[in-house]
Amino acid sequence: MKNKISSIGILGGILMIYYIAPVVSLLFWKANNAMIPSIMNEDVISAMITSVGTSIVSVSISCILGIPLAYFLSRSAFRWKNIVLFVVFLPLVLPPIVSGMVLLTLFGPGSILGSLAMSSGIELTQSLVGIILAQVFVISPFVVIATKVGFDSVDEKLEYTSRSLGRTKIETFWRVTLPLSMRGIIAGIMLAFARAMGEFGATIMMAYYPRTMPTQIWVSFITGGIEEAFPVAIVLLVSSIIVILLISVLGQEVRGSYAPY
Amino acid sequence: MLHIKSIIKSIGEFTLGPIELTVGNEILVILGPSGSGKTTLLNVISGILNMDCGEILIGGKNISKEPIEKRSTAIVFQEDTLFPHMTVMENITYADVGGEDIKKIIDIFGIGKILDRSIDTLSGGEKNRVSLARAIVSKPEVLLLDEPLSSLDYPIRKRLSIDLRKILKQIEIPVIYVTHDRDIAWEIGDKIAIMSGGKICQIGTSEGIFKNPKTVVAAEITGESNILKMVVGESNGDGHIVEWGPYRLEARISGLENGKEVRACIRPESIVLGKQKKGKNWMKGEIVEKIFKGHRYAVELDIEGVKDQIRAYASLKQNETIKLEKGITLGVYFPKESIQILSNK
Numbered sequence: 001m002k003n004k005i006s007s008i009g010i011l012g013g014i015l016m017i018y019y020i021a022p023v024v025s026l027l028f029w030k031a032n033n034a035m036i037p038s039i040m041n042e043d044v045i046s047a048m049i050t051s052v053g054t055s056i057v058s059v060s061i062s063c064i065l066g067i068p069l070a071y072f073l074s075r076s077a078f079r080w081k082n083i084v085l086f087v088v089f090l091p092l093v094l095p096p097i098v099s100g101m102v103l104l105t106l107f108g109p110g111s112i113l114g115s116l117a118m119s120s121g122i123e124l125t126q127s128l129v130g131i132i133l134a135q136v137f138v139i140s141p142f143v144v145i146a147t148k149v150g151f152d153s154v155d156e157k158l159e160y161t162s163r164s165l166g167r168t169k170i171e172t173f174w175r176v177t178l179p180l181s182m183r184g185i186i187a188g189i190m191l192a193f194a195r196a197m198g199e200f201g202a203t204i205m206m207a208y209y210p211r212t213m214p215t216q217i218w219v220s221f222i223t224g225g226i227e228e229a230f231p232v233a234i235v236l237l238v239s240s241i242i243v244i245l246l247i248s249v250l251g252q253e254v255r256g257s258y259a260p261y
Numbered sequence: 262m263l264h265i266k267s268i269i270k271s272i273g274e275f276t277l278g279p280i281e282l283t284v285g286n287e288i289l290v291i292l293g294p295s296g297s298g299k300t301t302l303l304n305v306i307s308g309i310l311n312m313d314c315g316e317i318l319i320g321g322k323n324i325s326k327e328p329i330e331k332r333s334t335a336i337v338f339q340e341d342t343l344f345p346h347m348t349v350m351e352n353i354t355y356a357d358v359g360g361e362d363i364k365k366i367i368d369i370f371g372i373g374k375i376l377d378r379s380i381d382t383l384s385g386g387e388k389n390r391v392s393l394a395r396a397i398v399s400k401p402e403v404l405l406l407d408e409p410l411s412s413l414d415y416p417i418r419k420r421l422s423i424d425l426r427k428i429l430k431q432i433e434i435p436v437i438y439v440t441h442d443r444d445i446a447w448e449i450g451d452k453i454a455i456m457s458g459g460k461i462c463q464i465g466t467s468e469g470i471f472k473n474p475k476t477v478v479a480a481e482i483t484g485e486s487n488i489l490k491m492v493v494g495e496s497n498g499d500g501h502i503v504e505w506g507p508y509r510l511e512a513r514i515s516g517l518e519n520g521k522e523v524r525a526c527i528r529p530e531s532i533v534l535g536k537q538k539k540g541k542n543w544m545k546g547e548i549v550e551k552i553f554k555g556h557r558y559a560v561e562l563d564i565e566g567v568k569d570q571i572r573a574y575a576s577l578k579q580n581e582t583i584k585l586e587k588g589i590t591l592g593v594y595f596p597k598e599s600i601q602i603l604s605n606k
Contacts, residue, residue, distance in 0.1 A: 160309050161342040163329035165356040165399045175355075179346045 026233060039231045047216035048235055052243065054128060054212065055196035058135035059143070062192055065136075066143035067185065071173070073144070074151035092141050099137055100205025107133055107206070130207035138202050139192040146191060150184015151177065186251035190244055197240045213239075262286075263306075263403050263435040268315030270305050277301045277459040278315065284403075284435040288426070290450030291439045291461075292482055298459040299439040303405045306437070307336045319402050319435075335401035337392050339408040343380045349391050350376040356399030363398050369428050370394040386417045393425065397432055404429070406438040410445060422448040443483055455479040462604075471528075476604050480526040485559075487527045487571045488603070493517045503600060506567035510542050512600035524603045529559065531599035532573035534583060537592040546571070546593040551585055560585060562593060 073084065091099055107124040108114050117124045124130055154177050162172040178185075200214035208215065213236040221229035262285055269278040277298045282289075291299050304310040306317060308329040317325050324332045335356075343352050349372065354363065367373050370390045375383065383391065389409055396404060410418045410425070426449045429436050438449055446453055447467050454464040457478035463470055467483075474480035477488055491510075494502035500513040503525065517523065537543055546562035549570065558575045573593065575585055583591060 155340070155342070157338050157340060157342045158344060160307070160329065161336065161338065162344075162355070164307055164332075164334060164336045164401075164405075165395065166330050166333075166358070167355070168330050169328075176344055180344075 023237065026230070026237065039235055043211070043216060044232050044235055047211045047213045047232070048239055050128070050131065050210045051197055051213040051236070052239060054131045054135060055193055055243075058132050058139060058196050059189055059192050061132070061136050062140035062143040063185075063189065066140050066188075067147050070144045070147035071151055071177070074148050075156070088141050088144050090141075091137050096138060096199065096201025097205060098201075100134060100202035103134055103137055103202060103206055124206075126207050126209055128207075128210060131203055131210070131212060134202040134206040135196045135199050138199050139195045142191040142195060143185075143188040146188030147181065147185050150181030150188075153184065154180045182251065186247065189251075190247050193247060194240060194244060197236065197243070262318075262320060263437075264316075264318040265306070266316040266318070268305060268312045268317065270301060270310060270312045272301065272310075275301075275459060277305065278312075280315070280461060282454070282461065282464075284437060286433045286435060287451040288429050288436045288438060288449055289452050289454055290446040291437060291454045291456050292441065292443060292446045293456030294441055294478065294482060297456045297478075299441075299456050300407055301459075302456070303336060303407050303437065303439055306332075306403070307334045307405055308332050309336075333400075333402040334405055335396035335399045335403075336405040336407065337396045337409045339411050341380075341388050341392070341412075343383075343388055343391055343395070345380045347380070348376065349378050349380070349383070352380070352391055353395050353398055355395060358398065358400050360400070362400075366394050366398050369431070370424075385413050386421060389413060389421060393428070397428070402434060404432070404434060404436045406436065408440050408442075411440065411442065418445070419448075425449060441482070453483075455482065473601055474526055474603065477524060477526075480601070480603060485529050485572060487529065487532075487569075489525050489527065489569055489571070491523055491525045491600075493519055493521045493523055493602075495519060500597060503602075506564075506569075508542075508544055508566070510595055510600060511597050512602075513597045514600065514602050517602065526601045526603055527571070527595055527599050529572045529574045531596060532571070533594040533596065534560070534573055534575055534579060534585075535592045535594065536583065537594070539592075540594075542595045542597065544593050544595075545590055546573075547590045548585060548587050551587055558585060564593065 069088070073081065073088075094102070104125065105111060106113055107117075107130070109118065109125060114124050122129060124133060158176055158180070159172050162176045163169065167175065198214060199212070200218065203212055204215050204218070211219065213232065217229045217232045217236065220232050262283065265280055265282040267279045267281060269276065269280075271277075275296075275298070280302060291302065293299050301310065305312045308324075308327065312325070315325070316323055319333065344355065347355070353367065353376070367376070370393065372387065372390050372394060375387060375391075380388070380391075392409060393406075410421055413421065422445050429449070438445075440446055450467060452464060453467050453470055454461045455470060455476070455478060456462070457476065463475045463479045470479055471483045474483060474486070480486040480488060489505055491503040491505045494504050494509060496515075496519075497511065500511060500515060501517055502509050503512045503514075503523070504510075505525075512525075545565040547565075548560050549563050550561035552559040552561075554574075557577060558580050560573055560575055562571050562573060564571060571593070575583070579585070585591075
């Protein structure tokens with residue numbers, strides 16, 4: 001038994017090293033004081049603000065639209081449920097660059113929606129709106145799927161009990177279902193946020209400007225090679241880790257004392 | 262008062278009902294085997310399942326179309342459904358109905374010392390007490406209990422069932438308690454309803470049903486029973502003669518058609534064992550098995566002239582006086598009143 005556990009530990013350990021090694025390598029690879037001006041560069045700071053800002057908005061939109069859909073999918077049984085699930089998975093199976101292309105056909109300058117928005121003074125591409133449209137398309141399935149798993153894990157009998165004690169469906173959702181699904185919801189938010197921060201393919205198709213961090217890394221790489229791209233990558237990595245840690249801590253706060261869940 | 266009028270609910274090939282039931286301020290135990298529709302009935306009453314047709318009235322008000330939260334029918338499930346992210350006290354006050362009864366109910370259930378504990382630190386018995394207290398605190402007009410004690414070990418279940426009856430008698434509302442455990446049913450119920458195949462096949466007191474079961478299910482679920490195929494013979498004034506193989510037995514039954522094939526129930530406890538082997542309702546039986554049951558013995562007997570094997574009980578004293586041993590032959594007597602004819606349905 002002990003030997004089996006040791007083997008599992010070794011295999012898992014190899015994978016953990018494979019995850020951590022490139023990150024550590026990135027942090028220490030030619031890290032020196034000369035990097036600081038590159039990091040403090042106006043374009044890099046602007047890209048960081050754009051990435052963090054649009055990611056927060058995109059995750060929020062994904063939650064507002066995705067959590068009700070996840071609840072519906074978890075609690076309903078209907079004929080076309082698998083087709084709806086397939087649609088939710090669709091953005092995950094499309095290569096991001098293809099996602100950007102399909103979004104351009106819908107929101108691009110030549111499209112009906114794009115033209116309508118343009119006539120109202122709203123640019124759906126080459127704008128913050130464009131970045132958010134791309135990010136929501138790519139990241140919202142993470143929220144829907146992880147949240148659905150969270151809702152699935154809550155025994156419906158708890159909800160029936162709550163309602164038989166006089167609480168309405170909405171009260172039951174807020175007081176029982178949501179707190180007990182919080183682990184899934186937080187996991188979904190973390191995955192979505194990480195994906196939004198790193199989103200490149202769809203975003204660059206929808207909005208080359210304003211630049212997000214991945215776009216800035218790409219631009220730095222093609223203009224100055226890896227030496228130029230390297231400091232921006234570190235900023236992206238550190239800012240992503242900080243935000244994900246913040247979400248994690250906030251999530252723990254929200255879950256409060258629901259330790260087992 | 263709870264009135265259930267002609268409710269029917271179909272789920273796949275299973276159909277519940279039609280069910281007619283009236284429950285006053287009493288404890289009605291629905292006793293039936295797994296799959297008989299007991300839980301489905303509770304789910305329909307509580308509104309978890311919509312019925313196909315029929316009516317449910319509580320205190321004269323038709324609640325058939327009300328959502329779960331408007332029915333005032335608190336339900337306690339077999340599984341632990343305490344809210345795990347809340348303390349015991351938060352669970353108990355979840356219904357938010359207020360009132361001074363909460364302290365009293367906490368005292369009755371003896372859970373005053375665990376109010377601040379989280380749910381995952383409670384034992385099975387404590388969880389059951391809290392679940393029941395929470396349901397009663399919500400001041401329901403009808404209390405629905407779906408085998409809430411079945412997950413407990415026997416001694417705890419026994420003790421809690423005694424306490425529970427006392428508490429349920431105090432709240433004076435209609436209580437429906439669903440179980441497949443006859444001991445719990447005897448312990449808790451004022452009345453017993455036997456359920457089988459989605460229908461209630463008999464309703465009455467526990468003693469009444471035990472002594473006079475109407476169906477095979479009622480006979481088997483309320484106690485050990487010998488179910489024997491017999492043929493009704495002629496009337497003999499005091500009852501009927503029933504034929505069982507070569508035996509013509511006197512039975513205190515009436516209104517049966519001569520020559521009709523019937524199934525009869527004879528409880529092992531009403532069968533008399535003795536040395537006599539001939540006479541009315543006496544026959545000869547050979548012991549093929551003897552099982553120690555604590556306060557008595559159960560003996561399996563091959564009866565001369567029939568294929569059926571029957572079970573009878575013998576007291577510990579009888580075991581010494583008759584010397585009950587495997588292979589010995591002794592007299593077996595069916596008292597007239599012990600032969601109960603069951604419905605063929």
